[in-house]
Amino acid sequence: MRCLVTGCAGFIGSHLCEKLIKEGFEIVGVDSLSDYYPPSIKLKNLENLIKEKKFKFLKNKVEELNLEEMDLDYIFHLAAQPGVRKSWGKDFAIYTEANIMATQKLLEMAKNIPLKRFVFASSSSVYGLCPELPMKETSPLFPISPYGVTKLAGEKLCYLYHKNFDLPIVLLRYFTVYGPRQRPDMAFHKFMKSILFNEEIVIFGDGNQTRDFTYIDDVIDATIKAATNGKNGEVYNIGGGSRIRLNDVLNLLERITEKKIKIRRTEPQKGEMPHTLASIEKAKRDLSYLPQTKIEDGLLNEWEWIKNIYCTK
């Protein structure tokens, strides 16, 4: 089984490739090593993979690929410009290029090859100010960040290639993913790094916002199950199965790190959703997805990784 993983050097993409290799897949991994965060981190993410015979790395943009030469069974399209906060203003052009234009070009190529499945990584950001919790796949979609708008556009593009060209698309809405290799702009990574160096943590708002956090291994399990068990044209929420207040995360972090956290509170950020909670009933039913990792265990694993990368430099 041969697959293409776009965004293979990123947080989620690199874990996905490692798991696919273990399961016997052959992989072409593509990543432009964009500078949203340092490319040196992305090269480190690839360290284990490039030793694998069944892994071929292409340092390219998705748009530069020629799929007809690749003999693919599956495509996992994870490449994107992530992050809510930077998606305002002139940087929006980077988001439209990476999340909309590149997706359209990949879909154009994919429609001409026989594929078993095309899995697209979307985001809970498409729900935005969702009037109901938990968020269901059928809930109204009102993204409140430019990033969320580009991910929704990516979903819609996938769907129309499915409807018009029978492309076997499965869409996944990931809910805040965490664990080792988490992006340096993401909250837990920033918090843990600050705790390690006894620096202040900045909290936007009163800390009563809640999030459905999903551990990386659970996300990878869901993503592979989407390729094998997913129904074409369907969208699935991939959440951790429960939500937690940010303030409670901070208490947990104090216990895990055995350190007193210094907190500075500031104004809420535009584009941040106040609450997220996924209904995962559909993913349970169709994909046999069941998140396994408790937040305490997942945070501990990320903390061990953070200590390791920052203390061995």
Ligand SMILES: NC(=O)c1ccc[n+]([C@@H]2O[C@H](COP(=O)([O-])OP(=O)(O)OC[C@H]3O[C@@H](n4cnc5c(N)ncnc54)[C@H](O)[C@@H]3O)[C@@H](O)[C@H]2O)c1
């Ligand atoms: N991390 C999360 O909590 C989360 C939540 C919801 C959705 N997602 C989605 O999951 C996917 C992976 O997210 P991540 O957190 O691993 O991000 P990441 O930034 O670590 O990985 C994305 C990778 O895509 C690459 N890339 C960007 N544009 C490219 C292009 N045009 N061609 C080739 N490569 C390109 C980047 O260099 C990067 O390595 C993204 O689609 C993101 O929108 C992530």
